[in-house]
Amino acid sequence: MSKYSSQEMVLNMGPHHPSTHGVLRFILQTDGEMMVKATPDVGFLHRGIEKIAEKLPWQGFMPYTDRIDYVASVNCNLGYAVAVEKLAGIAVPEKAEYLRVISAELSRLGSHFIGFGALLLDLGAVTPFVHALRERETFNDLMEMLCGARLTHNYVRIGGVSYDAPAGFKEKCLAFVDHLEYEFLSEFNQLISSNTILINRLANVGVITAEEAEEYTLTGPNLRSSGVKFDLRKDDPYGIYGRFDFEVPVGTGKYGVIGDCYDRYWIRIEEVAQSCKIIRQALSQMPETGEFRTKLPKPFTVPAGEIYVRTESPRGELGYYLISDGGKNPFRVKIRTGSFSSMTIIEHISQGVMVADLVAIIGSLDVVAPEIDR
Amino acid sequence: MDHEKIAAILKSRLGLAVQSMDEMKNNDLMIVVDKKHLISAAGTLKNDPALGFSTLMNHLGVDYGDRMAVIYNLYSPTLGQKVTVKVYLEQDNPEVPSLERAFQGISWYERETYDLFGILFTGHGNLKRLLLPEDWKGHPLRKDYVYPAAYNNIETARIDMMNEMGEAKGPHV
């Protein structure tokens, strides 16, 4: 408290607010404009997905994994499929592996558009969000060609993928990726990324050091922007990610300190370029013909055992801990998401910042409510 | 590093704390620890220079029907290995010491396990419900949980299934 004693206020940043990250509630104790403490109150989207998993067969749970992180649903499907396949010992055909990588990286692109678009919308810049939505519409079209759905795709299945790539998909995807890497990124950066107001609002705000990030179990782009080079696609690989050549961008303190909000924004822009590289390589290496799905036995049961498998989703580490008792339904499914650990650190770094900075911090951490609540 | 080597190091450093050890399906190691030795085992796993399991990946609770368990998944960046630590608990009034002092990021994971299973973590600074409303009764992820028929005067059960089954055991198949 300053030397002029003032009255502390308790404000409610309610579950319904114009930010796009979903239903989150914060109870703010403020001393004027500076915050003393921000306590998150979550659970407004707790739908009991882990209990539902115990009532459905193994394949029947796949549509629910879409709804854990609806902006990047293919990544969530992929994590569950990889976990069940490792537990049951199922092999995946070659073409399906390539289709999985292509759709997962496309989904990562779609998620990052919403990620940095929503951050900019929260700060007040409406135009860049509409630019990002325009690119996401093309991503929706591509996924609709692959699987028929725009948002909750349910594309990756246990043993492969659900449909083959139709004719014309490869050309359209290559055109999209070229447009992104060579036209969209330069146009977008010229529009907003070096804007003085944006730099003043994001640089040196909400700094998370590498030790804090590891202690609070942050993963994914949030961890990498604090300077720790750790990407599950390279350090704990799954599928065929070992065949592709791409870099892992790390936060460098571009306009401020390493680990501030601007780094967390800039690393997502750089990851868009890297995903484009992976998609191009996968499209050129993918075989023209081949099986896209292994047939599973009916009834499908998984031998008894426990397993923990983690994959890299756009928000961090998405891990599935599966326990099977040899039956048709899972015994226990635990989903570990990246946004849950990102929420735990907000209480710690929001002491002594202004209320407007809290909006920037939440936006830069790129949380979505269903990942926290499941 | 080889699994036998890691298993040998774990046995030698943790000693009596380890009740059993075996391999999981994807070649990770699983250790079963007694809850009296949990805090010392966690400290050894985190701080010992030969082990270095300093990253907590995941924490969950399980209801096996006749007993409960809590599971911790740890990762060692120096060794590049994962280990699973399991502690079995009794079915009625399960209690386990909290690892909040060793791993700061586990605070919310333990709150969620308390919320959904009713496992008490002794020594936790803020053990309140996290995901469900404050006045919710019961712990849903237990195997014997019965879905409530109403919450604060909002009826929640599926009416057609209640009529079929009479006294509803739960509005689900």
Added chain:
Amino acid sequence: MLERFNMVNRFSPDADMVLTTVDQAVNLARANSLWYLLMGLACCSIELMQTGGPRADIDRFGSLFRATPRQSDLMIVAGTVTLKMAPRLRLLYDQMAEPKYVIAMGSCANCGGPFDLSYSVLRGVDKIIPVDVYLPGCPPRPEALTEALMKVQEKIKKEKYFLKKE
């Protein structure tokens, strides 16, 4: 053009007066300026944002999103309503000024949807607020949402406040 809006022109074609009823003129203005309250809770909120986006532009209907219930007359409930969120939804509905309309978008708002099997989900938002248009889909396409908006517009154009018969 005049026939579409059901306005009667009794004078010669180059006269500048039309005759209509107050109800029709007022309803025309009300239907083409529906401001909606952003109640985006879950996955359907992404489709709501895409409907406001560049391709299926909801702005051409005169609708724009408002974050406060005091300035909106349409509430689009997009997403799953949990029991923890339900009292707040009712509070926001009560804060809107009359006349107000509700679109229940998506299966979760209609009847609980795929989360019917859950313990903490409100099975249908019509348990707590009155709904005008039910829009099925998981999630519904932006074209479907504009169709639902047009149905609300049709409903508004039939309302009578000033000229009440029997």
